[in-house]
Amino acid sequence: MQRIYLDNSATTKIDKKVFRAMEPYLKQDFGNASSLHWFGQNAHEAITKSRQQVADFLGCNFLEVFFIDSATISDNLAIMGVVKQALRQNSGQAQKKPHIITSQIEHPAVLELVEHLEKDGQIEATYLPVNREGVVKIEDVEKAIKENTILVSIMYANNEIGVIQPIAEIAKVIKSFKLRVPSSKVLFHIDAVQGANYLDCNVDKLGVDLLTLSGHKIYGPKGIGVLYKRKGVEIEPIIFGGHQERGLMPGTENTTTIVGLGKAIQQVSSFKFQVSKIEELRNKLIDGILNSISGTSLNGSRENRLPNNANISFSGVEGESILMALDQKGVAVSTGSACASGNLDPSHVLMALGVGVERAHSSIRFTLGKYNTEKEIDYVLKILPGIIEKLRKISPLK
Amino acid sequence: MPLPYSKKVIQHFNKPHNYGKMKNPDGIGEVGNIICGDVMKLYIKVGQNKKGQDIIKDISFETFGCLAAIASSSMLTDLVKGKTLEQAISFDRKEIVEGLGSLPPIKIHCSVLAGDALIEAIHSYLTKNKKPIPQALNKRHQQLAKEKQEIKETH
Numbered sequence: 001m002q003r004i005y006l007d008n009s010a011t012t013k014i015d016k017k018v019f020r021a022m023e024p025y026l027k028q029d030f031g032n033a034s035s036l037h038w039f040g041q042n043a044h045e046a047i048t049k050s051r052q053q054v055a056d057f058l059g060c061n062f063l064e065v066f067f068i069d070s071a072t073i074s075d076n077l078a079i080m081g082v083v084k085q086a087l088r089q090n091s092g093q094a095q096k097k098p099h100i101i102t103s104q105i106e107h108p109a110v111l112e113l114v115e116h117l118e119k120d121g122q123i124e125a126t127y128l129p130v131n132r133e134g135v136v137k138i139e140d141v142e143k144a145i146k147e148n149t150i151l152v153s154i155m156y157a158n159n160e161i162g163v164i165q166p167i168a169e170i171a172k173v174i175k176s177f178k179l180r181v182p183s184s185k186v187l188f189h190i191d192a193v194q195g196a197n198y199l200d201c202n203v204d205k206l207g208v209d210l211l212t213l214s215g216h217k218i219y220g221p222k223g224i225g226v227l228y229k230r231k232g233v234e235i236e237p238i239i240f241g242g243h244q245e246r247g248l249m250p251g252t253e254n255t256t257t258i259v260g261l262g263k264a265i266q267q268v269s270s271f272k273f274q275v276s277k278i279e280e281l282r283n284k285l286i287d288g289i290l291n292s293i294s295g296t297s298l299n300g301s302r303e304n305r306l307p308n309n310a311n312i313s314f315s316g317v318e319g320e321s322i323l324m325a326l327d328q329k330g331v332a333v334s335t336g337s338a339c340a341s342g343n344l345d346p347s348h349v350l351m352a353l354g355v356g357v358e359r360a361h362s363s364i365r366f367t368l369g370k371y372n373t374e375k376e377i378d379y380v381l382k383i384l385p386g387i388i389e390k391l392r393k394i395s396p397l398k
Numbered sequence: 399m400p401l402p403y404s405k406k407v408i409q410h411f412n413k414p415h416n417y418g419k420m421k422n423p424d425g426i427g428e429v430g431n432i433i434c435g436d437v438m439k440l441y442i443k444v445g446q447n448k449k450g451q452d453i454i455k456d457i458s459f460e461t462f463g464c465l466a467a468i469a470s471s472s473m474l475t476d477l478v479k480g481k482t483l484e485q486a487i488s489f490d491r492k493e494i495v496e497g498l499g500s501l502p503p504i505k506i507h508c509s510v511l512a513g514d515a516l517i518e519a520i521h522s523y524l525t526k527n528k529k530p531i532p533q534a535l536n537k538r539h540q541q542l543a544k545e546k547q548e549i550k551e552t553h
Contacts, residue, residue: 316462318436318462318464320465324464324465328408346435393417395461396438
């Protein structure tokens, strides 16, 4: 069967050039980058090259780039590292608990950690709502930020609905707060995992102190991520046992995946010209579905959105059943329905939009990538109406 | 995450048996809740066999839910169609899982839901026709009504 992959926000197919760049490090170039001999230095050099490739992408110094075993660990390190640093500085002083601002639509790597730290009594937290479009309001950041705020962590683009947050504007709010309150030490972290393929990630233009990237969302390998940490920003390690990545990611460096991430991020710039093609196909998909199937609606802002994301609800039909029906016809998508989530709650992102439980349970996320073709989109548009019609016949919700 | 489903589950999902709204049913059972992502509606028509016993002459379902919920509904209708009411009352919902081969642990509740839909449909038939309602059936019916109320109140 012909397989069509429309789940590029879950993971991407590894790029051929990336694979070729990685291959030697699984074969003859196996050295430990910490070893002083030729084998070790060979690996070390490869990692340094990769670090520079990431630095070029972010517009920063290569010493501000840390390779971390996954984006989830990178998010955890950024947040917990800042909290630990603040608690250490506060120790012995009768100060207020550190305060973190995040949003209700963050990835679980951020949200569940902040909730955990709050429950543990280590911090106080504000979870910013989003508007119907899925965007955080600047005024809400202004209102939430206060003297004991140590960190603002907001995602660049959302993994479910692809909606882009006003990062540079939030950075301005933080900057002007710091000018008003010179004792403030608030830092700004963004999870740029989903945005990296499509958005400008220049850290100075964005005005961020910490930034998280992932390898496998940009046609690179799994099991590797990045934490950008601005020079002068101090965070505590959360894992111990070695000097690697200057103590922030102890453990022997995975040269293979690090090289893969470097190559993948270098490829992102050269793939930028394909973005308009992806956007065209995505628009064809959205318009095709909304026009040919009744009771459908797009979740999240249409304009303020990654060019590859279409998140659509099909009234009266449950998401997982659509997903499985599509899968049997060779089309891979994902859903925000509870049935697929392993618990009984529908997507927290769709619930934060205020679309209601039924729409949340009825949602399908299509995320395109650089390998999709117009033929594939035409095929999806051809088979989808029949699938929905059949499931609606079975459904009691009319 | 999509779950590993048995062949039988996929078959029932692809070609469900006995689905769709029934005209003039003798009993209707509606269970589940849109908040939890599953809604199941079961219709029964009651007739008599040669011995004069009440039987489920016809049955159909409408389900909003995942693959497991749709397959469980379809399996249930296969299992109880033609059974006497007495047999249907003592129907063991484990038969749904057995009939389907297996269900992932997290989806067992889908078969429970289907079993409850049957209880509710029979309960509605017995109530409408002023027939005696067995104690166990009534107990489960009241439990379900209580759960419905609780979900309403907490959301």
